[in-house]
Amino acid sequence: MYKNIIFDFGGVVVDFNPRNFLMDRFMNKRAEEIVYEITFGSQEWQDLDRGTITRAAANRIMLENAAHVNRVFEVQTVIDEWATMLRTKKTTVKVMKELKAAGYRLYYLTNIPADIMDELRQRDWFALFDGGVASCDVHLCKPEPGIYTTLMQTCRLAYDESIFIDDSKINAQAAYNLGITGILYKNPKSMCRALNACGIELG
Incomplete structure (x- = not known):
């Protein structure tokens, strides 16, 4: 699914x-x-x-x-x-690598300034992403619906085939309101449990 x-x-x-x-x-x-x-x-x-x-x-x-x-x-x-x-969360990157190995496509949707985005692009985990949208590039910010639709259209993603993980309840809810499954990130375990509940098996 x-x-x-x-x-x-x-x-x-x-x-x-x-x-x-x-x-x-x-x-x-x-x-x-x-x-x-x-x-x-x-x-x-x-x-x-x-x-x-x-x-x-x-x-x-x-x-x-x-x-x-x-x-x-x-x-x-x-x-x-x-x-x-802005230290890398190694547990999240581990999950990302597992998801990638299992055939899932990874995207980002982030409220972020241009200089910080440039820095994150240099980190080795950035290559795991198939695409994404940064607020600074499109002049839109979560939870505005427009930034979500920009991502979905730009990367040609189906709403019912996509899960969005954010540590902000408002941002996760905004995704859900558009038909994207929203997961509120609290910690690595809760994220993995939520993905499992969506039928995504992690090691």
């Missing part, structure tokens, strides 16, 4: 947990909330994902906003270090 497995990147194929990142560095709830709003929770961050602003311009605006609330040091720390979060 299923032929295509679609993966989100951040939180599924690579680690991405901004709240933990901030907690590890500042250990001050108030500071963490303010810095989150200026960086990860900002319009600029969304615009980076959408591919409508440059990294340099986004960083400049974030630092200007930080200056208004005396958080320049903290925001500069985020700018300098946040990409260190």
Whole structure:
């Protein structure tokens, strides 16, 4: 029944947990909330994902906003270090290799800035993908229906033959609403259980 497995990147194929990142560095709830709003929770961050602003311009605006609330040091720390979060999730890559060996086609659908997408393309696991859509390239972001339909049309995928794995409930639900089977990623075991429930046997 299923032929295509679609993966989100951040939180599924690579680690991405901004709240933990901030907690590890500042250990001050108030500071963490303010810095989150200026960086990860900002319009600029969304615009980076959408591919409508440059990294340099986004960083400049974030630092200007930080200056208004005396958080320049903290925001500069985020700018300098946040990409260190993006460690490859080896368990996910192992599952991807199993799926590929079993004949499934792998795709990606990710909200991601252009510079980070360029970096991930260099990682050895990227070659496992048969195609995909990055938000920065199409100026659309999950959970907007348009980014899902762009993937399905571009890669010529049938909705009822496709499974989408995302660590965001809203994004997984958006796929489900369009007729794609959505799996909410919580951890490797739950992902494998959900795939098994779909009739996909993993070792």
